[in-house]
Amino acid sequence: MSTFIKDFIEREKLSRRNFLFASAAGVSSAALVGPLGINPALAGGHGGWSMAWSYRDRASAYWNSVVSGGEAYVESLGMASSDMVNLINEGSSEKSLADIKAFLAKNGGKGAIACDANDSPNARPVAEAVRAAGGYISTIWNKTDDLHPWDIGDNYVAHLSWSGRKPSADAARLLFDEMGGKGGVVHIGGIPANIPAIERLDGLKTALKDYPDVELLDVQSADWDTTKAAEVMSSLMTRYGDEIKGVHCANDNMAYGVIEALKAEGISDMPITAFDGNPEAVDLVMKGDLLATVFTNPHWGGGIALALTHQAAIGAFKPSDEPNAHREFYGPSILVTPKDAAEFKAMYLDSTPKYDWDDRWGLSAGQIQYK
Amino acid sequence: MLRNLKLQSVMPIIVLVVLVVFFTFLNPNFFSLRNFARIAIAASPFLMVTIGVTFIIIMGSIDLSMEGTVSLTAIAFCFCFLFFGGTLGSGGWIAIPVALLAGAIYGALNGFIHAKLLIPSFMSSLAMGFVGIGAAVLLTGGGIVRIDDDIFRSLLTYRIQGFPLMVYVAILFLIFGIIIQKFTVLGRNLYAIGGAEDLAAASGVPVLRTRVLAFSLAGFYYSLAGVLQVAKLGQAESVTGANLMFLSITAAVVGGVALWGAIGGVFNALIGVLIVAVINNGMVVIGLPDYLQDGVLGVLVIAAVILSTNRSNIRFVK
Numbered sequence: 001m002s003t004f005i006k007d008f009i010e011r012e013k014l015s016r017r018n019f020l021f022a023s024a025a026g027v028s029s030a031a032l033v034g035p036l037g038i039n040p041a042l043a044g045g046h047g048g049w050s051m052a053w054s055y056r057d058r059a060s061a062y063w064n065s066v067v068s069g070g071e072a073y074v075e076s077l078g079m080a081s082s083d084m085v086n087l088i089n090e091g092s093s094e095k096s097l098a099d100i101k102a103f104l105a106k107n108g109g110k111g112a113i114a115c116d117a118n119d120s121p122n123a124r125p126v127a128e129a130v131r132a133a134g135g136y137i138s139t140i141w142n143k144t145d146d147l148h149p150w151d152i153g154d155n156y157v158a159h160l161s162w163s164g165r166k167p168s169a170d171a172a173r174l175l176f177d178e179m180g181g182k183g184g185v186v187h188i189g190g191i192p193a194n195i196p197a198i199e200r201l202d203g204l205k206t207a208l209k210d211y212p213d214v215e216l217l218d219v220q221s222a223d224w225d226t227t228k229a230a231e232v233m234s235s236l237m238t239r240y241g242d243e244i245k246g247v248h249c250a251n252d253n254m255a256y257g258v259i260e261a262l263k264a265e266g267i268s269d270m271p272i273t274a275f276d277g278n279p280e281a282v283d284l285v286m287k288g289d290l291l292a293t294v295f296t297n298p299h300w301g302g303g304i305a306l307a308l309t310h311q312a313a314i315g316a317f318k319p320s321d322e323p324n325a326h327r328e329f330y331g332p333s334i335l336v337t338p339k340d341a342a343e344f345k346a347m348y349l350d351s352t353p354k355y356d357w358d359d360r361w362g363l364s365a366g367q368i369q370y371k
Numbered sequence: 372m373l374r375n376l377k378l379q380s381v382m383p384i385i386v387l388v389v390l391v392v393f394f395t396f397l398n399p400n401f402f403s404l405r406n407f408a409r410i411a412i413a414a415s416p417f418l419m420v421t422i423g424v425t426f427i428i429i430m431g432s433i434d435l436s437m438e439g440t441v442s443l444t445a446i447a448f449c450f451c452f453l454f455f456g457g458t459l460g461s462g463g464w465i466a467i468p469v470a471l472l473a474g475a476i477y478g479a480l481n482g483f484i485h486a487k488l489l490i491p492s493f494m495s496s497l498a499m500g501f502v503g504i505g506a507a508v509l510l511t512g513g514g515i516v517r518i519d520d521d522i523f524r525s526l527l528t529y530r531i532q533g534f535p536l537m538v539y540v541a542i543l544f545l546i547f548g549i550i551i552q553k554f555t556v557l558g559r560n561l562y563a564i565g566g567a568e569d570l571a572a573a574s575g576v577p578v579l580r581t582r583v584l585a586f587s588l589a590g591f592y593y594s595l596a597g598v599l600q601v602a603k604l605g606q607a608e609s610v611t612g613a614n615l616m617f618l619s620i621t622a623a624v625v626g627g628v629a630l631w632g633a634i635g636g637v638f639n640a641l642i643g644v645l646i647v648a649v650i651n652n653g654m655v656v657i658g659l660p661d662y663l664q665d666g667v668l669g670v671l672v673i674a675a676v677i678l679s680t681n682r683s684n685i686r687f688v689k
Contacts, residue, residue: 060513192662221661225613226604234409235655238400256515260604264412264527264535265405280515280606 046077047314049136050107051306054087054096054115061278062298066140069302070114073310073357084306087113093122100137101129109134112313114305120144123159131155136313138305140331145370149327154319157312159328160305161368164196164275167294167333168203168250171273173210174292174337175246178271182213183245186236188258190224190250197221200250200275217243222254229257237265247272252281252293259289277336279349285341295334295348300355300363307357317360325367332363382678383627383642390646390671394653401656404533411534412527414648415541416441416599418641421619421626422548423592425640426585428623429552431565431632432492434586436481437593437619439503441612444474445597446507449516449607452523459522471594477503478590479583486582496586500616507609515608518601526602537602544595548637557584565632622647625675646675 053070055063071081087103089096096118104111113130115137117123123143130137131152138158149156175185187204190197201219208216217240222229229249236244247270249255255274262270268289274281277295284290312319319327336344347353356362395402420437427434448470455462477499485495518524526537552558560581563571572578596615601607626643628635650671654664 058508058513062513064513189661218658219661220655225610226606226608227600227611228614230604231413231651232655234412235652238403238406238409238652238656239398239658241400256606257604260527263524263605264409264603266528278515280517 046079046310049110049112049310049313050085050103051083051310052085052087052100052103052111052113053302053306054089054100054113054117056091056116056118057088062276065298066302068352069299069304070306072299072352072355073303073307076357087115089118091118093118096122097126097129100126101133104130104133104135107135110313111135112306112310113137114140114302114309116140117142123147127152127156136309138309140301140305148324149319150324154312157309157319158305158326159368160301160331161328162296162301162331162333163365163369164199164250165203165206166365167296167335168200168248168275169207170203170335171275171292171294172204172207172248174335175248175271175273176207176211176214178291179214179246181211184215184217184240184243185246185248186217186233186240186244187219188229188232188247188249188254189219189221190254192221194224197224197250204248222257224251224253226253226257226260229254230261231257233258233261234264237261244270246270249274252276252278255281255290255293256284259284277334277348279345282336282341282345282349285336285338286345288338292335292337295336295344297332297334297348297363299348299352301331303355303357304360304363308360311358311360316358325364326361328368329361330365330368332365380627383625383639383646383675386625386675386678387642387646387649390649390653394649394657397657401653406652406656408530408534408538410645410648410652411538411541412603413652414644415537416596416603417615417618417622417648418541418644419544419592419596419599420615421622421640421644422545422637423589423596424619425623425628425635425637426548426552426561426592427492427589428620428628428630429561429565429633429636430582430585431568432485432582433620433630434481434492434496434589435616436478436496436500436503436590437596438612438614438616439500439505439507440474440477440481440590440593441597441600441615442507442607442609443477443503443510443597444470444594445601445607445611446510446516446609447473448594448598448601449518450510452518452520453516457518458520463520463523467598470598471591474594474597475587475591478593479587481590482583482586485586486579504609504612507611511607511609513609515606517606519605524602524605526599537599541599544592545637545641548592548640551588552636557581557588561585562633565634618647619644621672625672647672 051074053067055066058064070084074084075081085103087099100113113135115126117126117139120142121144123139124147127137136155136157140160143159149158187201189201208214218236220232222232247258249258252274255272258272271291273291274293277293281290281293285293311317424434424437448466451466451469452463455465457463481496481499484490485492527535529536560576563576564578564581600611622643623640624630625646626639628639650668654667
């Protein structure tokens with residue numbers, strides 16, 4: 001724990017110091033050397049381009065994993081991981097946009113940025129600001145349906161997202177098979193208005209069509225929260241009792257609560273599926289407490305979003321020459337089951353696979369579909 | 372007038388009984404020992420937090436630091452438990468007094484900042500709650516700390532008369548809370564300050580010391596909730612205390628603890644917690660769609676407050 005804090009503070013200090021140094025150098029050199037076309041502040045970025053990842057915070061395993069992907073890409077260019085600037089928006093769209101503008105201004109527009117714009121409407125002003133400054137950007141997760149990279153131009157390289165529908169349906173099929181193809185199932189969902197919550201429930205409903213003897217008894221939201229999921233699950237036990245033969249959860253954290261609620265009842269053999277592929281969930285799959293979880297490979301997502309942007313910036317490929325499926329695509333998802341959990345853990349959690357960042361769309365799960 | 376007052380004070384119990392009858396009528400499964408045990412499990416950590424904040428509300432102040440304190444002490448408990456071998460037998464029990472002491476110290480600090488630096492308790496405690504959550508994030512790095520010890524988890528899994536051990540622990544500290552409220556100088560001073568602080572001070576009540584002690588006591592109860600939360604879920608993370616702020620203050624008020632101070636007590640906290648826990652459980656048991664539940668909870672809370680508090684002598688609310 002203390003190493004974590006030390007690392008954390010060290011990392012924050014470094015990125016902040018770099019940012020301050022670079023700002024100071026950028027301002028002075030823009031005035032003195034800028035007109036001559038040589039800017040020493042830019043020499044740090046590969047091909048003269050500085051790189052940044054703009055995201056929410058360091059408080060979750062998910063974002064730490066995304067950032068580690070970005071750093072892996074930067075290191076693959078022979079630079080230090082600290083050469084990637086962390087623009088942390090702390091859940092504020094305004095800060096997200098302001099940070100990106102500042103980063104571009106400091107680098108004379110020569111910035112390659114990967115970004116989660118914090119909320120969907122913010123993606124457009126961010127993309128337009130980057131285009132206006134002559135920089136390059138790719139986004140993940142948040143973007144409105146009417147905004148497309150090809151409408152903005154080459155400066156908006158790509159958008160990457162993950163669909164919950166298919167992996168959630170795959171998990172549900174595994175669950176139904178484990179139940180013997182019959183009996184009652186309950187769904188513990190996320191905040192009802194969240195897109196991932198809607199998609200993951202949709203996936204379950206799709207799978208139900210193939211299993212006429214499985215009945216969806218109830219759908220209850222537990223707001224992605226472990227404590228609430230435990231309470232909801234025990235209340236469902238009062239309502240349905242032995243009718244419940246399987247539980248389909250919209251994320252790992254809620255599945256932990258469900259497992260504990262059932263443990264309190266003395267039930268340890270109920271098949272339960274989850275979503276997110278967190279290390280704890282994978283351990284539970286290996287122990288047999290959880291039937292499956294879905295891993296979305298945030299490390300690769302974080303790396304490839306930055307790689308695409310930087311490679312477009314240095315001219316390694318031209319975004320407008322690519323098909324739309326290369327500009328808006330789904331990231332990969334892997335169903336982790338007891339059969340392959342140990343192998344999965346060794347490959348993805350205990351070590352980090354080395355990715356070939358020139359294989360730009362190798363892990364893409366197809367073009368993003370809008371409903 | 373006297374009859375009204377009496378009716379008012381038993382009103383929370385009547386509300387609770389009416390709710391139980393109502394949910395049982397719609398689904399007879401509600402009225403079963405197994406379901407009462409489920410409600411009791413959900414209510415145990417929640418009751419500890421509500422008793423803690425009740426002491427502060429009696430004093431006429433408010434404490435909003437519970438989410439941060441619960442998360443921080445739950446995480447401290449887990450780290451300490453794992454440090455001493457990860458089982459209760461190997462020395463992990465040391466984590467229990469350590470966590471409780473940490474909660475009491477954090478609470479005392481909270482009270483000291485409020486009372487000594489003269490910052491309104493609303494603001495100082497909210498800030499201390501944020502500090503707690505921030506520290507929890509820093510300690511865990513956004514991750515989860517798990518406890519896998521079967522002996523410790525017997526708080527959840529071992530049952531006496533159909534109820535898990537943790538419920539008896541909560542009852543024990545409920546009684547402890549009632550004793551403090553009724554039979555100690557601290558308990559009486561809380562009411563004196565809540566009733567009229569300047570009069571209390573003029574009569575020799577050590578206001579600063581009482582305030583710090585009260586917040587420390589609240590912190591102690593929050594850390595109890597943290598330990599019970601870990602017993603219940605087998606894990607701690609920076610969001611272990613999430614939602615407890617709204618729920619505990621709601622429960623206290625619904626149970627008849629008035630936010631203007633000196634009215635109600637630990638027993639009201641118990642009834643309020645049971646009302647909120649019964650509503651949360653009952654809504655799922657009768658099959659209310661999830662998108663209606665928040666709205667229904669809000670309406671029931673307002674109804675419960677109207678029925679259970681005496682508002683006839685209040686000239687203004689703020």
